[in-house]
Amino acid sequence: MVAFTDMARKKEYSEEEVLDRAMHLFWRNGYETTSMKMLEKEMGINKFSIYSSFGSKHGLFVESLKSYKSKVKGLFEKFEKSNKGVESIKEFFYDSISLTKIEGSEKGCLVTNTYNEFAESEDDVIKSQMEAFMITLKEIIVSKLRMDPTKDEITVQKQANYLLLAKHGLAAAARVNDPKEIEDYIEMTFQNI
Amino acid sequence: MVAFTDMARKKEYSEEEVLDRAMHLFWRNGYETTSMKMLEKEMGINKFSIYSSFGSKHGLFVESLKSYKSKVKGLFEKFEKSNKGVESIKEFFYDSISLTKIEGSEKGCLVTNTYNEFAESEDDVIKSQMEAFMITLKEIIVSKLRMDPTKDEITVQKQANYLLLAKHGLAAAARVNDPKEIEDYIEMTFQNI
């Protein structure tokens, strides 16, 4: 990801573009299952180029997570800016499903998938990134719940945890269940919020 | 798993016992991440013995899933026999968490984990086993919900789907969240059932 001033030959690929491809492959298959050979094919460049641009498979994965983060950034901003309280949380849930359905078809949520794959791992780089994701999400959810003056702080925390876990279940479910079932699930999730 | 009548030398291990060890290793790490070397160490026998008893790594994994099934069989039976309606579903949720906490400490649910790992796979043997699991569970949940005469069939189906997905989220959450948060989650899940 370094730009040289005295470049002798131009890269034949866009780093942003091949990274996006890599991200989608990791998204579909997870980290371990995705081999360098698969990445070469999907990214359309060979190992040398991958290593010169991203350092290692692990580095490429970390960049892919950042790329994913920037992809969902729009959703988070919309979510954060909304002043519709609880309703905005539900909207965010629907938006998340839409994004992963359109962008990733049946791949679920990269964060949830990675969360699962690295649950027993000791890869602190990945795990801290995942935690940061979850903390950010929880903070937004909490702020939306607090907009309802009838909820005390204990209720807010309980409901925030509930919704965070529900989001996980939702992401996993969206990979295999019908849209109608998913909609029912979301609606029922918010019935007692 | 074949017994010979004209055995010339006795096995130095119990297939049931080494299978249980293998199952726990798969449970903790998933299929791909668990290597034959790790299995040799954990099972206490070498590759030859593993292959002569289980045919292949894949065969060993399939047997491990069956072993897991027999482990949760008791819970399913208690669940099925109970005539407490919705309350029995909640009890089953708590029982599941207890089992995975005691037996597997922080490993979650082997079915949910496998479900996630094989979501994009084309391994029909594994996938059909997972589906059978989910169908069985859904059928029991449906039968419990039907015990409430105020629920029409549409509501029963909606709530069954909801609970099935919630169970997935719960299993994933139980790997990382505190018991108190998990309890809150379960209680809130059943607030609108």
Place this chain on the structure above:
DNA sequence: GTAATATCTAACCGATTGTTTAGATATATT
């Protein structure tokens, strides 16, 4: 046009993957 050099291809690296096999060892049958 020439020199310098970044990027390309493609072969190669050692380590590890799941799996097989040759040969040593132990036991049941005769």
Place this chain on the structure above:
DNA sequence: AATATATCTAAACAATCGGTTAGATATTAC
């Protein structure tokens, strides 16, 4: 005790893993 054979150890198998490198190629600066 001798024979047969199931099970053991340990080495080897081809294939693939992530990662590196030598040399060809293309482009910039002069």
